[in-house]
Amino acid sequence: MPTASPAHAVFFPFPVQGHVASALHLAKLLHARGGVRVTFVHSERNRRRVIRSHGEGALAAGAPGFRFAAVPDGLPSDDDDDGPSDPRDLLFSIGACVPHLKKILEEAAASGTPATCVVSDVDHVLLAAREMGLPAVAFWTTSACGLMASLQCKELIDRGIIPLKADAEKLSNGYLDSTVVDWVPGMPADMRLRDFFSFVRTTDTDDPVLAVVVSTMECLRTATSAVILNTFDALEGEVVAAMSRILPPIYTVGPLPQLTAASHVVASGADPPDTPALSAASLCPEDGGCLEWLGRKRPCSVLYVNFGSIVYLTSTQLVELAWGLADSGHDFLWVIRDDQAKVTGGDGPTGVLPAEFVEKTKGKGYLTSWCPQEAVLRHDAIGAFLTHCGWNSVLEGISNGVPMLCYPIAADQQTNCRYACTEWRVGVEVGDDIEREEVARMVREVMEEEIKGKEVRQRATEWKERAAMAVVPSGTSWVNLDRMVNEVFSPGNNM
Numbered sequence: 189m190p191t192a193s194p195a196h197a198v199f200f201p202f203p204v205q206g207h208v209a210s211a212l213h214l215a216k217l218l219h220a221r222g223g224v225r226v227t228f229v230h231s232e233r234n235r236r237r238v239i240r241s242h243g244e245g246a247l248a249a250g251a252p253g254f255r256f257a258a259v260p261d262g263l264p265s266d267d268d269d270d271g272p273s274d275p276r277d278l279l280f281s282i283g284a285c286v287p288h289l290k291k292i293l294e295e296a297a298a299s300g301t302p303a304t305c306v307v308s309d310v311d312h313v314l315l316a317a318r319e320m321g322l323p324a325v326a327f328w329t330t331s332a333c334g335l336m337a338s339l340q341c342k343e344l345i346d347r348g349i350i351p352l353k354a355d356a357e358k359l360s361n362g363y364l365d366s367t368v369v370d371w372v373p374g375m376p377a378d379m380r381l382r383d384f385f386s387f388v389r390t391t392d393t394d395d396p397v398l399a400v401v402v403s404t405m406e407c408l409r410t411a412t413s414a415v416i417l418n419t420f421d422a423l424e425g426e427v428v429a430a431m432s433r434i435l436p437p438i439y440t441v442g443p444l445p446q447l448t449a450a451s452h453v454v455a456s457g458a459d460p461p462d463t464p465a466l467s468a469a470s471l472c473p474e475d476g477g478c479l480e481w482l483g484r485k486r487p488c489s490v491l492y493v494n495f496g497s498i499v500y501l502t503s504t505q506l507v508e509l510a511w512g513l514a515d516s517g518h519d520f521l522w523v524i525r526d527d528q529a530k531v532t533g534g535d536g537p538t539g540v541l542p543a544e545f546v547e548k549t550k551g552k553g554y555l556t557s558w559c560p561q562e563a564v565l566r567h568d569a570i571g572a573f574l575t576h577c578g579w580n581s582v583l584e585g586i587s588n589g590v591p592m593l594c595y596p597i598a599a600d601q602q603t604n605c606r607y608a609c610t611e612w613r614v615g616v617e618v619g620d621d622i623e624r625e626e627v628a629r630m631v632r633e634v635m636e637e638e639i640k641g642k643e644v645r646q647r648a649t650e651w652k653e654r655a656a657m658a659v660v661p662s663g664t665s666w667v668n669l670d671r672m673v674n675e676v677f678s679p680g681n682n683m
């Protein structure tokens with residue numbers, strides 16, 4: 189049904205850091221470059237986290253036509269600590285948000301600025317939009333290869349490959365390594381089951397997460413008007429082309445932080461100011477002190493270690509990693525989230541590590557609980573990035589030309605790791621277990637030019653250049669964004 193109202197996109201990302209931050213980048217872009225009115229909806233829990241980290245001003249209307257809102261999520265509130273919850277709890281809490289989100293949509297219609305589409309990566313939300321007669325636009329925050337891997341879930345079940353039938357042996361990496369998944373268009377024919385999302389590692393025929401993945405993929409295929417990906421064609425064009433045959437129109441508009449910055453520079457001739465209202469992409473307070481510390485280090489001399497916003501290491505892994513870093517002899521900046529420290533029985537990043545390690549690495553190591561990652565990766569003191577391979581981290585590593593040491597833990601991270609190490613060759617995978625000798629060896633390998641570091645560093649530089657090319661005015665992501673604004677977000681364009 190055509191509408192004469194201006195385009196108004198209501199965003200509701202899955203409420204975890206990696207999804208919220210990239211959705212906010214997209215929302216900013218659509219608002220600034222496409223002239224789209226935006227309502228950006230946080231879960232109540234994340235609203236509290238943003239305010240705690242950046243103050244009330246962070247959610248004030250910073251620019252005409254851009255506003256934040258929040259919906260109750262039914263999660264318990266803790267005044268001191270709203271650190272990451274188990275993603276499964278978050279996944280199943282979304283149901284509580286949907287009625288409130290519908291209310292926001294009804295209120296927008298009643299106030300004369302009706303929503304013209306809903307942008308989300310949550311199937312309940314996309315389906316609710318459809319029910320209300322609005323176009324549902326999927327902003328998918330994983331890589332294209334991660335999405336393609338998830339789209340295989342049903343096929344893997346139909347072929348009897350998952351849930352894994354047997355005992356613990358079947359869950360072992362040996363089995364996951366030797367099971368080849370060679371039928372996926374746009375993907376290498378030697379993909380192993382191991383390279384697929386972590387949800388395949390289940391023996392439960394009623395696994396609720398597997399069920400959610402299957403239903404969400406079905407929703408993407410049948411109920412959405414468009415799929416937006418934070419990637420660029422030179423990096424993942426082949427898999428995107430293959431997915432275009434099974435999904436609604438796909439728009440690749442990444443890397444979003446770089447496209448946002450490039451758009452601002454072209455529009456104003458100046459660097460982006462990042463007003464507080466629009467910059468609250470980080471749900472945690474950032475420790476800017478690490479940038480000053482990096483400023484005292486030589487170029488490419490520091491290893492940056494960060495496992496994103498959700499996954500946890502065990503105490504043993506933390507200790508092995510610590511000694512591996514110390515033994516490598518290289519300087520490091522290591523982020524250990526407060527909730528990670530807490531689950532492993534420590535108080536803050538240093539409290540969770542052996543005192544002897546903290547003492548021994550004074551001056552060589554900087555420990556903190558959250559940092560401005562994009563600025564850290566841009567810093568010339570960073571020589572390599574030990575990452576869990578969350579998609580934002582991998583893409584931020586690639587766009588800044590930083591070689592990676594990959595230690596995937598869950599979700600799509602294994603797929604991203606496979607592509608980073610084998611296809612794009614910007615990374616090296618740490619073995620299945622974190623062991624101090626192996627960590628020390630690999631850190632040296634990637635940091636020291638004369639060994640393998642040289643090759644991955646060269647590739648990383650090449651990919652940085654290609655990422656930069658994607659966001660210039662004639663670049664693929666720039667062009668795709670304009671096309672998407674016209675085809676999906678223009679007033680009256682109800683796809």
Ligand SMILES: O=c1ccn([C@@H]2O[C@H](COP(=O)(O)OP(=O)(O)O[C@H]3O[C@H](CO)[C@@H](O)[C@H](O)[C@H]3O)[C@@H](O)[C@H]2O)c(=O)[nH]1
Binds near residue numbers: 494
């Ligand atoms: O100290 C920190 C740590 C992280 N970040 C930012 O937080 C985001 C983290 O995102 P990501 O690297 O994707 O990791 P997760 O938070 O683990 O992301 C979840 O969401 C991603 C996108 O769907 C998936 O690829 C991951 O597997 C899933 O764990 C990035 O933008 C980082 O720049 C900071 O700014 N400071």
